[in-house]
Amino acid sequence: MIRFDHVSKRFSGQYDALSDITVQIPDGEFVFVIGPSGAGKTTLLRLLIRDILPTAGTVHVDDWNVHTMPSSKVHLLRRKIGTVFQDFKLLTDRTVFENVSLGLEIVGKKEAEIATRVQDVLELVGLAKKHRSFPGELSAGEMQRTGIARAIVAGPAILLADEPTGNLDPETGWEIFTILQEINKMGTTVVMATHNASVVNDVKKRTIALLHGKIESDEANGRYHVAKHTKKP
Amino acid sequence: MSAFATTAKHIRRSPYQAMAAIVTLFVTFLLIGIFFLSAVASAFVLQYFERKPQITVFFVDKATKEDADALTKKLETTGKTSSIKFVSKDDALLIYREQNKNDPLLLEMVTADILPASLEISATEPKFLADLEPLIKDAQGVEEVVYQKDVVDTLIVWTNAIRWIGGIVAGLLTFNSILIIMTVISMKIALRRDEIDILRLIGASPWYIRMPFILEGGLYGLVGSFGAWMIITVLAVWLRPALLAFLGVIPVIHTLLVSATSTQFVLSSAGFLSGMLLSGLLLGSFGSLIALGRYLKL
Numbered sequence: 001m002i003r004f005d006h007v008s009k010r011f012s013g014q015y016d017a018l019s020d021i022t023v024q025i026p027d028g029e030f031v032f033v034i035g036p037s038g039a040g041k042t043t044l045l046r047l048l049i050r051d052i053l054p055t056a057g058t059v060h061v062d063d064w065n066v067h068t069m070p071s072s073k074v075h076l077l078r079r080k081i082g083t084v085f086q087d088f089k090l091l092t093d094r095t096v097f098e099n100v101s102l103g104l105e106i107v108g109k110k111e112a113e114i115a116t117r118v119q120d121v122l123e124l125v126g127l128a129k130k131h132r133s134f135p136g137e138l139s140a141g142e143m144q145r146t147g148i149a150r151a152i153v154a155g156p157a158i159l160l161a162d163e164p165t166g167n168l169d170p171e172t173g174w175e176i177f178t179i180l181q182e183i184n185k186m187g188t189t190v191v192m193a194t195h196n197a198s199v200v201n202d203v204k205k206r207t208i209a210l211l212h213g214k215i216e217s218d219e220a221n222g223r224y225h226v227a228k229h230t231k232k233p
Numbered sequence: 234m235s236a237f238a239t240t241a242k243h244i245r246r247s248p249y250q251a252m253a254a255i256v257t258l259f260v261t262f263l264l265i266g267i268f269f270l271s272a273v274a275s276a277f278v279l280q281y282f283e284r285k286p287q288i289t290v291f292f293v294d295k296a297t298k299e300d301a302d303a304l305t306k307k308l309e310t311t312g313k314t315s316s317i318k319f320v321s322k323d324d325a326l327l328i329y330r331e332q333n334k335n336d337p338l339l340l341e342m343v344t345a346d347i348l349p350a351s352l353e354i355s356a357t358e359p360k361f362l363a364d365l366e367p368l369i370k371d372a373q374g375v376e377e378v379v380y381q382k383d384v385v386d387t388l389i390v391w392t393n394a395i396r397w398i399g400g401i402v403a404g405l406l407t408f409n410s411i412l413i414i415m416t417v418i419s420m421k422i423a424l425r426r427d428e429i430d431i432l433r434l435i436g437a438s439p440w441y442i443r444m445p446f447i448l449e450g451g452l453y454g455l456v457g458s459f460g461a462w463m464i465i466t467v468l469a470v471w472l473r474p475a476l477l478a479f480l481g482v483i484p485v486i487h488t489l490l491v492s493a494t495s496t497q498f499v500l501s502s503a504g505f506l507s508g509m510l511l512s513g514l515l516l517g518s519f520g521s522l523i524a525l526g527r528y529l530k531l
Contacts, residue, residue: 049434078436089431093242106437150435 001026002048002158002189007057009043009213017043019213021057025191027157030184032200033193034224035210041193044210045160048191049081050074061158079107082151082188084180086163088143090135096122096146097131103153121149125179141172145179152183159183161192165199173199200224239445240452243421250417251453257413258457258517261406262509266465268399270505274486275392281483282385287356288369289379291349296374301352304372308354311368313361318353325349332482335491349376407516414450414520419528421446429529443529447521454517458509466502 002025009018018040025031033041046052047059050066059066064077082103090099097118104114122128125145135143144164151159161180165173177192177199184190194200200207200222207222208215244251292301298321305317320328325348333339354369356362362382369378422429432442469476470493480486489497 051434072439075433075436075438078434081436083434089427089434091428091431102432103435106432106435106441154436 001060001062002191003058003060004044004047005058005060007047007054007059009040009047009052010055016055016213018047018054018210021213021215023208023215023218025189027189028184028187030181030190030205031192032205032207032222032224033191033210034195034200034207034222035216039210040213041210042162043213045083045162045191045193048158048160049078049083075106079154080156081158081160082154082156084144084147084151084159084161084164086166088135088140088147088167090143090146090150092135094134095131096127096133096135096138096142096149099135099146100149100153103150107154117153118149121153124152124182125149126175139172140167141169141175144168144172144176148176148179148183152188156188158189158191161190161194163193163195165194165196170196170198177203197224236441236444236448240448243425243445243449244452247421247424250420251449254413254417254450254453254517255457255460257410258454258513259460261403261410261516262458262461262513263464264406265399265403265512266461266505266509268395268403270465270469271395272392272399274480275388275395277483277485278480279385279388279392281485282381282388285353285381287362287381288354288365289381290352290354290369290372290375291377291379292351292374293376294346294349296350296376298350300372300374301350304352304369304375307368307372308365311361311364313356313358313364314354315357316353316355320351320353322346322348322350325351335477410516411520411523414453414517415524415527417453418446418450418521418524421449422524422528443525446525446529447518450517450519450521450524451514452517454513454515454520455510456513457517458513459506462506462509465505469502 002023004021004023007018007021008016010016021040021044033044035041043052047054048061048066050069053067058068061077061080066077069077091102094102100118100121101114104117109117118131119128122131125148127142127145127149130138130142133142135146138146144167148161148164151161159180164180165176168176173196177196180190180192181203201224204221206218206220207224209217209219209222290304298319301319305319308314308317322345326343326345329343329348330340354365356365362380366378369375429442469490473490473493477487477490481490489495489501492498
């Protein structure tokens with residue numbers, strides 16, 4: 001269970017990136033977080049992994065108060081939450097296999113177990129044949145699949161995806177979304193920040209819309225209104 | 234990828250930085266090792282002379298045993314001596330032979346006749362030496378009086394000088410080494426900032442992230458100190474005959490240097506190596522830890 005209670009976040013010298021956010025996400029749910037750039041989507045996700053701290057309010061992940069937990073335990077929280085980034089954040093000097101296995105190495109798994117688990121996850125994301133490739137040899141979609149594989153390899157309870165289709169063409173975006181849906185079906189809570197209107201509108205999942213750091217709507221079958229939820233250039 | 238493999242990768246990627254750190258540590262440990270051994274040797278020399286009698290009285294060739302006995306009796310009656318030992322010409326020859334048993338040429342050239350008989354005197358307290366001195370000088374047949382205190386005082390001055398100079402040089406070099414390791418490790422941290430951020434975000438523990446850097450510093454220390462030990466050992470073996478000739482009179486040093494394959498030499502060398510490696514590991518790791526504390530907030 002993820003719980004935000006009256007959470008606000010103000011970056012120094014700026015307006016509130018988030019303002020009085022109260023929301024709950026039960027275990028196993030798939031939730032879209034939408035809104036124009038600067039609405040606070042990424043801030044919301046960063047608060048969950050304690051990459052930043054709230055200015056006010058509390059963030060809970062299960063029984064952990066993310067704000068008050070000691071710094072020495074933060075890595076345990078982050079192991080519970082897999083994160084997929086828009087810019088993939090892969091280590092360019094390591095192969096697909098090595099990038100994915102990183103998620104298990106950091107928890108001290110044995111080599112044999114790592115090999116089996118990584119192979120399974122790479123098959124799930126459709127990258128089994130590319131396990132020896134380096135990120136520079138992959139397409140954007142393949143890099144994002146690698147990022148997803150790394151995020152889920154240790155079996156996190158929650159998967160955060162920060163605009164995972166943002167750098168991808170529509171077709172590849174759909175493929176990535178399909179993988180995330182598969183992961184959700186296995187019981188993992190998925191929180192996906194996105195600008196991908198077609199995905200949001202077609203699958204009809206719970207959608208939290210943010211605007212100027214506040215929750216504009218929180219609907220079970222939410223819709224992405226391009227005019228409202230996309231910042232005009 | 235294990236912490237060791239990651240460390241090896243860090244080093245392979247910036248070999249010149251690694252070399253700078255290793256060479257600095259090598260020079261540091263070379264000089265520290267030389268000063269350490271000099272300090273130990275001077276301590277043995279000092280200990281040797283401190284254990285010797287406080288006054289040695291050498292008699293002229295014509296002096297008789299009766300002259301020595303008379304002086305002994307005169308000194309004993311003062312009640313200020315703790316021991317008086319007569320060393321005859323024959324005893325002196327035996328001592329000489331023992332000290333030079335490895336040099337047949339020296340043994341052939343010396344007979345008991347040319348060695349002086351002597352008295353080895355220790356006072357109950359050092360302050361009584363001044364009271365004994367006139368009695369000794371006025372005694373019949375006395376040729377030369379050697380006061381051990383003068384020798385020991387000179388040695389203490391030298392030993393302290395070696396310790397102070399060695400300590401200051403070692404301190405400065407250690408400080409310099411820590412700065413170099415800090416610089417190299419902080420550059421590596423800056424180069425790997427993206428990787429560190431990724432590791433942090435996917436849940437790597439702070440020690441998982443720090444460990445390759447600590448191992449890297451430790452490895453620099455190990456390689457540098459091992460190189461220094463090798464050079465010092467080669468020097469010790471090469472200079473062994475000269476050292477034996479100069480310091481062979483000291484039993485501990487003689488036993489140690491009598492053969493480069495002796496158990497004592499091998500064990501001492503192994504012990505010295507262990508100490509050097511441990512110091513290198515600690516110094517390198519310590520430098521890394523300081524750099525991590527300063528430049529890597531997790």
